[in-house]
Amino acid sequence: MADDLKVFRTWSSRFALRIIWALQLKGLEYETIFEDLSQKSPLLLQYNPTYKKVPVLVHNGKPISESLVILEYIEETWNQNPLLPEDPYERAKARFWAKFVDEKLLQSVIDVLVTEGKKQEEAVPRAKENLKYIEEELKGNKFFGGATIGFTDIALGWTAYWLPIIEEVTGIKLIDADKFPRISEWMQNFCDVPVIKANWPPYDKMVAKIQGTREKCLAPKGTD
Amino acid sequence: MRVEWALRLKGVEYEYIEEDIYNKTPLLLELNPIHKKVPVFIHGEKVILESFIILEYIDETWKQFPILPRDPYDRAMARFWAKVAEEKVMMNAWRSICTQFEEEKEGYLKHAMESLEKIEEVLVQGKSKFFGGEKIGYLDIALGWMSYTVPVWEEVGSMKIVDPILFPSTAVWMENFRNHPVIKDKLPPRDETVVYCQRISKEIGARMAAARKG
Numbered sequence: 295m296a297d298d299l300k301v302f303r304t305w306s307s308r309f310a311l312r313i314i315w316a317l318q319l320k321g322l323e324y325e326t327i328f329e330d331l332s333q334k335s336p337l338l339l340q341y342n343p344t345y346k347k348v349p350v351l352v353h354n355g356k357p358i359s360e361s362l363v364i365l366e367y368i369e370e371t372w373n374q375n376p377l378l379p380e381d382p383y384e385r386a387k388a389r390f391w392a393k394f395v396d397e398k399l400l401q402s403v404i405d406v407l408v409t410e411g412k413k414q415e416e417a418v419p420r421a422k423e424n425l426k427y428i429e430e431e432l433k434g435n436k437f438f439g440g441a442t443i444g445f446t447d448i449a450l451g452w453t454a455y456w457l458p459i460i461e462e463v464t465g466i467k468l469i470d471a472d473k474f475p476r477i478s479e480w481m482q483n484f485c486d487v488p489v490i491k492a493n494w495p496p497y498d499k500m501v502a503k504i505q506g507t508r509e510k511c512l513a514p515k516g517t518d
Numbered sequence: 519m520r521v522e523w524a525l526r527l528k529g530v531e532y533e534y535i536e537e538d539i540y541n542k543t544p545l546l547l548e549l550n551p552i553h554k555k556v557p558v559f560i561h562g563e564k565v566i567l568e569s570f571i572i573l574e575y576i577d578e579t580w581k582q583f584p585i586l587p588r589d590p591y592d593r594a595m596a597r598f599w600a601k602v603a604e605e606k607v608m609m610n611a612w613r614s615i616c617t618q619f620e621e622e623k624e625g626y627l628k629h630a631m632e633s634l635e636k637i638e639e640v641l642v643q644g645k646s647k648f649f650g651g652e653k654i655g656y657l658d659i660a661l662g663w664m665s666y667t668v669p670v671w672e673e674v675g676s677m678k679i680v681d682p683i684l685f686p687s688t689a690v691w692m693e694n695f696r697n698h699p700v701i702k703d704k705l706p707p708r709d710e711t712v713v714y715c716q717r718i719s720k721e722i723g724a725r726m727a728a729a730r731k732g
Binding site for chain 2: 344359363367370382383394
């Protein structure tokens with residue numbers, strides 16, 4: 295029986311992109327359902343009643359939510375082109391860094407985007423400190439996964455596209471090629487991977503969205 | 519606790535090093551410089567951090583008494599509900615205990631209970647003693663903190679979190695978990711935990727209030 299795969303996503307969700315990449319890297323066919331989060335479809339609410347968010351992967355009618363949980367599911371269900379290493383310790387490290395991206399790096403980068411003045415001045419070194427951990431972990435490898443991209447690369451992948459946009463919108467350089475040579479090279483290599491290159495959201499639309507997010511967060515409270 | 523339970527279930531011997539999280543040792547800070555937290559699991563020369571990641575490592579390294587289910591979908595559900603319990607039940611219930619503001623207390627508790635309802639449903643549908651079936655599994659270990667922490671929080675906060683009338687299956691599960699041979703003699707002493715919790719919740723409540731003003 296052919297697998298029935300559906301992905302619920304938005305055009306801009308970095309988390310949904312992880313799922314798209316994983317499915318395409320494994321050569322899997324799937325149907326895409328684009329959601330408008332201001333008007334969530336009854337299906338999305340039925341498939342993800344707990345978080346009511348994208349991405350959701352539905353495999354033969356069974357829904358799975360939370361991007362890292364979905365990635366593990368994809369990895370365990372389809373063995374081709376493995377995304378996680380075989381060794382349990384290497385797997386633990388891959389999971390640790392993926393979690394680090396979501397729990398520490400992401401918020402510290404958002405903090406730079408949505409603040410200004412003194413608050414932003416404080417946010418920038420925090421984001422750079424987190425980026426430094428990533429820089430050290432890369433250890434001169436092409437990707438975290440080695441010669442090909444893997445679990446951690448997929449988790450971190452949004453930075454290759456989003457960080458330059460955030461830099462453009464805020465006027466703040468986060469990835470200085472002198473200070474972060476490995477990340478700079480990683481970003482270049484990552485963007486060169488065909489599956490990655492083919493799936494970035496439209497650039498101008500994304501710049502406008504991120505600009506809009508910044509303006510909305512900086513708008514004085516109490517105004518409409 | 520989670521790491522110890524998993525090792526004990528698998529019959530793996532280990533050494534335990536107690537840390538005071540308000541007075542961390544240099545060794546801990548060296549082993550976990552990024553998060554500066556426990557647990558830290560050391561296997562030979564390998565250092566593994568983050569309790570859910572440690573659980574997966576333990577399950578992949580010692581194959582006896584598997585704690586994650588075999589089926590990928592069941593595994594995904596176990597991981598998902600573990601995350602929900604951590605983010606939505608634990609965080610909200612704890613904030614509800616700590617906050618000094620009544621309306622916040624009710625709000626946080628309501629959020630915790632919304633997720634508790636879903637977890638109750640998982641138990642009801644599973645129709646078995648534990649989330650893992652007849653034996654303890656990953657999700658039982660992930661949620662196990664509830665079995666001894668929730669009664670303490672309820673006492674400290676003078677509030678009901680897992681009301682047995684609203685969450686009968688969860689209440690029974692907590693009792694079964696507490697009484698499991700591997701868990702039973704490893705629970706922290708209740709009175710000390712209550713005193714500790716009273717102190718910490720007041721400190722955090724004060725911090726939350728200060729953050730609200732600032």
